[in-house]
Amino acid sequence: MDLKFELGWIDYAIMLVYFVFVLGIGWALKKYMKNASAFLEAGRSMPAWVAGLAFISTNLGALEVMGMTGSGAKYGMLTTHFYWIGAIPAMIFLALFMMPFYYGSKARSVPEYLKLRYDEKTRGLNAILFAVMTILASGISMYALALLMETVLGWNFHLSLILSAVIVLGYTYLGGLSSAIYNEVLQFFIIVIGLLPIVFLSLKQVGGWSGLEHSLGSIVSDKGYAADTFTTTWKYTGNAKANPLGVEWYGIAAGLGFVLSFGYWCTNFLIVQRAMAAESINAARKTPLIGAIPKMFIPFLIIVPGIVALVLMNDPSTGFSIMVNGKANYDLTIIMLLKQYLPMGVLGLGITALLASFMSGMAGNVSAFNTVWTYDIYQSYIRPATGDKESDEKHYLKVGRLATIFGVVVSIAAAYLAGLFGNIMDFLQTIFSMINAPLFAVIFLGMFWKRTTGHAAFTGLLAGFLIALLHHGLTVPEGATTLVKGGWIGVIHTYPVEMAQNFWTAIFAFTTSTVVTVILSMLTKKVKTDEELVGLVYSMTPRTSVVVKQWYNRPVVLASIVGIICIVLSIIFW
Amino acid sequence: MGLDIRIPIGLMFSVIGLIITLFGLFTNSDAEMYAKSLSININLWMGLLMLAFGGLMLFFARKRKVK
Numbered sequence: 001m002d003l004k005f006e007l008g009w010i011d012y013a014i015m016l017v018y019f020v021f022v023l024g025i026g027w028a029l030k031k032y033m034k035n036a037s038a039f040l041e042a043g044r045s046m047p048a049w050v051a052g053l054a055f056i057s058t059n060l061g062a063l064e065v066m067g068m069t070g071s072g073a074k075y076g077m078l079t080t081h082f083y084w085i086g087a088i089p090a091m092i093f094l095a096l097f098m099m100p101f102y103y104g105s106k107a108r109s110v111p112e113y114l115k116l117r118y119d120e121k122t123r124g125l126n127a128i129l130f131a132v133m134t135i136l137a138s139g140i141s142m143y144a145l146a147l148l149m150e151t152v153l154g155w156n157f158h159l160s161l162i163l164s165a166v167i168v169l170g171y172t173y174l175g176g177l178s179s180a181i182y183n184e185v186l187q188f189f190i191i192v193i194g195l196l197p198i199v200f201l202s203l204k205q206v207g208g209w210s211g212l213e214h215s216l217g218s219i220v221s222d223k224g225y226a227a228d229t230f231t232t233t234w235k236y237t238g239n240a241k242a243n244p245l246g247v248e249w250y251g252i253a254a255g256l257g258f259v260l261s262f263g264y265w266c267t268n269f270l271i272v273q274r275a276m277a278a279e280s281i282n283a284a285r286k287t288p289l290i291g292a293i294p295k296m297f298i299p300f301l302i303i304v305p306g307i308v309a310l311v312l313m314n315d316p317s318t319g320f321s322i323m324v325n326g327k328a329n330y331d332l333t334i335i336m337l338l339k340q341y342l343p344m345g346v347l348g349l350g351i352t353a354l355l356a357s358f359m360s361g362m363a364g365n366v367s368a369f370n371t372v373w374t375y376d377i378y379q380s381y382i383r384p385a386t387g388d389k390e391s392d393e394k395h396y397l398k399v400g401r402l403a404t405i406f407g408v409v410v411s412i413a414a415a416y417l418a419g420l421f422g423n424i425m426d427f428l429q430t431i432f433s434m435i436n437a438p439l440f441a442v443i444f445l446g447m448f449w450k451r452t453t454g455h456a457a458f459t460g461l462l463a464g465f466l467i468a469l470l471h472h473g474l475t476v477p478e479g480a481t482t483l484v485k486g487g488w489i490g491v492i493h494t495y496p497v498e499m500a501q502n503f504w505t506a507i508f509a510f511t512t513s514t515v516v517t518v519i520l521s522m523l524t525k526k527v528k529t530d531e532e533l534v535g536l537v538y539s540m541t542p543r544t545s546v547v548v549k550q551w552y553n554r555p556v557v558l559a560s561i562v563g564i565i566c567i568v569l570s571i572i573f574w
Numbered sequence: 575m576g577l578d579i580r581i582p583i584g585l586m587f588s589v590i591g592l593i594i595t596l597f598g599l600f601t602n603s604d605a606e607m608y609a610k611s612l613s614i615n616i617n618l619w620m621g622l623l624m625l626a627f628g629g630l631m632l633f634f635a636r637k638r639k640v641k
Binding site: 010013014017018021024025028029032050178182185186189190193196197201204205340341342343344345346349 | 576577579582583585586587589590593594597598601607608610611612614616617620621623624627
């Protein structure tokens, strides 16, 4: 079937207006970029609502939008576990318990927090891994987008790759982190508004939510599940075989709700950086909570249309298909929905929304990379500060700018690499889950137990990673065809689905890391004095009660509201 | 950073909203084109929605400035 579709002049006009504004914001911020801290830390000046929307927008990259709509078609409403249990508790924890130390310690990055709390080697390990992984991730999302544009819009692969990279480079080079953050807010709104018509039209066609439930019944029964499996979340998680995720409720709660989500939301500098750029400690704590509000409702924007797509696929009269060469490509779901419902005009808006999601993800990667590179690698190992603050700031500004260009160029190279090795994306996601879970264990112990030592943390990080690697080498998901999926040492256990394997890899890594760090902390000498740990460790930091006048500005109040909405949503779609 | 992001957001949505609204008005009688969107003139509705959103953003930005 023909996947291609044509855009009209008006669609290109809309994209052009968007590009002009994105670059214009970078241009308007150029005059404020006088030193490294303005460029790399946004001068710690962002209002909470701006940082909060940027926080969620960075996470709403192209891979997320494409992947989650596809997952809607594959797993139905069970996909919302990635948004409710799999994000909200971690975001609340980050806001209430971790931000005071990330922000209050004056660390400029997550690796730098590790340096302040532990030692140089722990920082070095984390900084180097983070820098490499971030750039690879950015390259892979570029590749995915360019491929999509080529398959569907018939755009030249190289041209769309270079063009989107140049625009992201343009505005991050001009305005640094501030420009990335401000643009993420703009991109957030364009993503929501651009995808809104498909939510409305697709639901209207199937007769609303109850019509959707009705149409899904026979399709889902044919797959061997209960008729309402795809429109419920927890109902069929008592037995792994009864739901398409292939995981029981406790696997979801422990794997996704705890290890994976805390590993991602609480330690990933890409995300935490947005909160660190907030104007005050109170704003920094509110950032993840303000981001959590749209996060809870994004499923209705991207997962629900994916579920409708499943109905359309099973009704030949609609002509809807995501088949490429006889194989279903779920990543195409979102763009085929745009094609299905949108006439010229709003179609351009929808494509612009996809471009915006791609750019917010990539700019996030680039702006986190240049900060870690400049402060945690260059300043630590290549050229330490001289003490002349003014000339240092100028020097590191220059380095930060060069790192931005370098990051984009290497991303482009990584995109071509991704084209050569089709499995690189699976590979990278696997590695990420191996790194993040131990990192969360180490940061968590560091923040809440003053006895934790640097040697223990460093060994704990490595041990967790090695165990994850070992677990991956010894297990496979059912039907795996390549060694990237696991089992490259030998197979001692087969998981029903890949998701289950990922969950358990992370759980093993986290547990090992925690146990090793705790035992070694007790065996090694505590190097840091109590005074040095003030502001870094919970028990050593005096509670400063910031008086916040308005009740709605208090983090605890906001957190309770977020928690209640999340619980209510889970009950409605139980 | 002395930029009120509501201004560019408001301006951008006003411009795109205006383009899409006008396009929707001109193509209002084109039944074939809107067959896709279930015979709803989705351009007109989305255009108006964006104009309203853009206007709201500009209104809030102005309100703060006056203060």
